[in-house]
Amino acid sequence: MNEPPVTEDWLDVRLREEAPYIDDAGFSKRVVTKLPDRRSLRTQRAVIIFLAAVFSVVIAYFASGEGWFVREAVARALTLSPLLVLGSAAACGLLLSAAGLWAALARGRGQAT
Amino acid sequence: MELTDADLLARVLVDGDQHAFGELVRRHQSPVRGLLRQLTRTDLELADDLAQETFIRAYKNIRSFRGEAKFSTWLYRIAYNVFRDDARKRKELVGIDEAKLQSEADPQTADPGLRHDLMSALAALPLHERSAIVLCCQNGLSHDEAARVLEIPLGTVKTNVLRGREKLKKMLSAWAP
Numbered sequence: 690m691n692e693p694p695v696t697e698d699w700l701d702v703r704l705r706e707e708a709p710y711i712d713d714a715g716f717s718k719r720v721v722t723k724l725p726d727r728r729s730l731r732t733q734r735a736v737i738i739f740l741a742a743v744f745s746v747v748i749a750y751f752a753s754g755e756g757w758f759v760r761e762a763v764a765r766a767l768t769l770s771p772l773l774v775l776g777s778a779a780a781c782g783l784l785l786s787a788a789g790l791w792a793a794l795a796r797g798r799g800q801a802t
Numbered sequence: 803m804e805l806t807d808a809d810l811l812a813r814v815l816v817d818g819d820q821h822a823f824g825e826l827v828r829r830h831q832s833p834v835r836g837l838l839r840q841l842t843r844t845d846l847e848l849a850d851d852l853a854q855e856t857f858i859r860a861y862k863n864i865r866s867f868r869g870e871a872k873f874s875t876w877l878y879r880i881a882y883n884v885f886r887d888d889a890r891k892r893k894e895l896v897g898i899d900e901a902k903l904q905s906e907a908d909p910q911t912a913d914p915g916l917r918h919d920l921m922s923a924l925a926a927l928p929l930h931e932r933s934a935i936v937l938c939c940q941n942g943l944s945h946d947e948a949a950r951v952l953e954i955p956l957g958t959v960k961t962n963v964l965r966g967r968e969k970l971k972k973m974l975s976a977w978a979p
Contacts, residue, residue: 699978700971704939707917711835716850717827720857727818730862 807873814864823864827857830874833941834881840936841885843925852888856881871950878937879951916977923973930954931966938963 750756766774805822807829813822834856838849860867860880867876924932930952937948938959945963949956971978 700967700974701939703916703920703974703977704935705942707920708836708940709917711832711839713828713831716831716835716853717824720827720831720854721820721824723854723858724820724823724861725858 808869811864811867811873814861823857823861826873830877831857833874834877837878837933837936837941838881838885840924840932840940841882841929848888852884853881855888856884859884871947874941875943875947875951878941878943879953882933882951919974919977920970923970926973927966927969930958931962931969934959934962935966935970939967 805825807826810819810822810826813819814826831853835849835853838852838856839846842849842852856877860877863880867873871879924935927935933952934948937943937951938945943951945956945959948963949959952959
């Protein structure tokens, strides 16, 4: 283990003692006034993600023959029994709730430590 | 009761509390500005601009602080990166501003002559030795921590500290007991 090299050598003592304390003199206030608004950072991030998602969907749509598989999937879903559709929706809902709960618990544990 | 750095960091992370971050800046501004003054060879204006950029970058990237190192060590690393980025842009070295160095000297110091000589001797060291000396000998970082801040191997930090100390001792031999 490399501990801080604190020795009683005259040079080390001088270096520590002569390191001047720099008075704040309004420095921290100046920094705080220049901090970006976290909400604007979050909004900016959300807009970028949304635009990237839209762009990807448009590319995927044209790259896949104008989404023929989506039309086919919808047509196939219409032939399914209502009970099966309801069951699938409930399964998806449960899966998403479980994932959300797991993420919330993980975040809670992270903040507690 | 005074809040710890961890309490303040939690407030910044959860609420984006700028006042809590301001308190962190107030606590850590002196060593960060001190380090940057040494790196910029006591160009006070440039050092303070870089220190400001350091804290703004820290605020923007606060979520990347995992608490594996001390908050101060993380700040030193950002400060060093900010300095390096700026130096790359400038591609030139700045000289010692003697007048500013004199005016900044603490009037309560026991021996202003020694401080002046020490600062001048430090400024005369090459950057890699100066940064290692300031981090390890002045700010009390371990060699390991300094290696992480400077992003160089541990052995190189040890060599730089050793060589820097030898040069300083030679330059400051008149002050030796």
